[in-house]
Amino acid sequence: MTVTAPAAPAAPPLAGAGPSRRARKPSPFPYALLAPALAILLVLVGWPLVNLVITSFQHFGREQAFGQPPTWAGVENYTTLLADGEFYAVLLRSFAFMVAAVATTMVLGTLLALLMMRLAKGWRTLVSVGLLLAWAIPALTSVMVWGWMFDTQYGVVNHVLTQLTGESWRGHSWLIHPLSFFLVLGLIVVWMGVPFIAFTMYAGLTQVPGEVLEAAQLDGAGARKRFFLIQVPYIRQIVIVLTVLSVIWDLRIFAQVYALQGIGGLYEKTSTLGVWIYQVGTASGDYGMSAAAAVVMVVIMLAVSFGYVRQTLKEED
Known part of the structure; x- marks a missing residue:
């Protein structure tokens, strides 16, 4: 007599599978978590930005600042701005400085990150502390320190150059000439920006698999090829983010330029875009024109950020 084994019971359907899973509605909990942050952004960023755009289409001068109602200007502020040769000169000056500052900051920050990869723990800690100190000093304090170093009569830079060259550099003004002014400004901006680049690049480089680097070294790849x-391909996204952030930061610098001009720079030849917008509003009292220039600056920042956001979304898809 043949005994037939009982059939195994059918497995119960997985929870959430089938039509019930497809019909499940998304939970509103994530949106509830985002709501406070979105509300703060709308109040602190959205509302001032809306007022800025509205002001850019108005005749808004000193009378309006004291209570007179503004009059509608349409696109007059924008047409006047785009026909102003000084605006393009300031824009070109700002972009030239930004390119030089970003390139220098990225190169020095990357080199410091590679150096930290090779240093022993004690030396790496010492370098990290030094970078943190440079990063933690406020912008105005940094400008004052560098301004004292390049002081016309008592600056340490002029004293060292006098000792090295044998010629008297006493009385040499570094800030009165636009080229040397931007040299000093570049030193300040790069000195403040390098620590962030170095720490972020170092964090990214530590995530590169060591066995891959060892295999490449065994195959004969030198340090340059390995890098x-x-x-670089492993940390490409980090490099892109740092470059975009550096472009935005260096294109809209204000405190460093304005404070350095107060020490001895020429306003009309050394103003960058952010300082020029401020000067148009305060010196001439034409806040409508100043708002139009600020809107153009916002559009430029959005255009710079759009390329990165689009590339990121493509890679995620």
């Missing part, structure tokens, strides 16, 4: 062909 550009292995390490």
